[in-house]
Amino acid sequence: MSAIVYPLPGNEVVAHSLAAEIDGEIGKLVVRRFPDGESYFRYETPIDGREVILVASLDRPDEKVLPVIFAAGTAKELGASKVGLVAPYLAYMRQDKRFNPGEAVSSIYFAKVLSSWIDWLVTIDPHLHRRSSLDEIYSVPSATVHAAPLVSEWIRGAISAPLLIGPDSESEQWVAAVAADAGAPFVVLEKTRRGDRDVEVTVPDVDKWRDRTPVLVDDIISTARTMIETVGHVRAAGLQAPVCIGIHAVFADNAYVELKQAGAGEIVTCNTIGHDSNRIDVSGLIASAVRRVLPI
Incomplete structure (x- = not known):
């Protein structure tokens, strides 16, 4: 019997693509709010004895958990044999140590x-900065997949003469792999640091790259401050307006508008979080991970 895929509100696109990829069934889940703000749930598709897959990206997690x-x-x-969670974006990964007392x-x-x-x-590119895997903190089986190959594929197909640019030395390994x-x-x-408050930022061999389209890539675009600063340096060097690519389109507050105003030529993200900038579909990646965790 096939699995039933239930999208929580806002996750319908990825859920429908996932169901098609794994030959699953889209189930109907009624979700609404009572006047006092509490939530109401009702499954309209029978699930007794079935494998249930919930799809919920967990940006803005406090209202979604x-x-x-x-x-x-x-x-x-109601009798589901198993309940799995597909969270294309997994929240609360950054606070992974006690930085300050209390x-x-x-x-x-x-x-x-x-x-x-x-x-x-199942999730995509969680922020595993000081951890080697989700298994260190999650007690259930998990699968992590990486969207970098899809980003590279999009660049190959959409940009004829790209130049990938990393904002600093810490980004070099990530940018080199995508490039x-x-x-x-x-x-x-x-x-080049000339003093405590005087740092000059330059594009190496800038004259070699004037006929290429700069491409900035990051895993999470949240406040977009790093990308905005990099866009400024790229434009100051006389290069073309850059294409800015992010895997997770968090875009806190007005970050998306500010990034556009900073001079980004195009902003492209994966659909791990629903956003107008989504251009790269991750449903195939998710389906491959689901098959690993739960053979269907």
């Missing part, structure tokens, strides 16, 4: 909460 818990708990009570290590607590309600987890897969050259901005 309770619906996931209610949906998972209800599915289990702080909460929220990534651990968040993982404990989700692990207590689901049977497995190699895209068959494109890359550079990393050079910083």
Whole structure:
């Protein structure tokens, strides 16, 4: 019997693509709010004995986690054989240590909460800065997939003469990998410190690249401050308006508008979070990960 895929509100596009990829069924889940702000859930597609897959990207997580818990708990009570969560964007990964006394290590607590309600987890490019895998904090089976090959593929097909640019030395490994897969050259901005508050940022061998389209790539575009600064340096060097690519389109506050106003020629993201900038479909990646965690 095929799995039933239930999109939580705002996740319909990825859910429908996933169901098609794995020959699953799209289930109907009624979700609405009571006047006092509490949530109401009702499964209209029978799930007794079925594998249930919930699709919920967890940007702005504080308003989205309770619906996931209610949906998972209800599915289990109604007899689902397993309940998995596809979270294309997984929140609460950055606070992975106590940076200052008294702080909460929220990534651990968040993982404990989700692990207590689901049977497995699939996500794309979580922020594993100080951890080697999700298994360090999640107690359920998980699969992580990486969107960099899809980003490289998009660059190859959409930009005839790209130049990938990394904002600093820390980005070099990531940018180099995407550039190699895209068959494109890359550079990393050079910083020359002339004093405590005087840092000159330049594009190496700038004259070589004037006929190429600069491409800036990052995993998460949240405040977009790093990208905005890099766009400024690229434009100051006399290069073309850059294409800015992000895997996760968080875009806090007015970040998207500010990035456009800074001089970005085009802003492109993966559809891990629904946004007008989505150009790169990750449903195939998600389907491959789901098959690994839960053979269908």
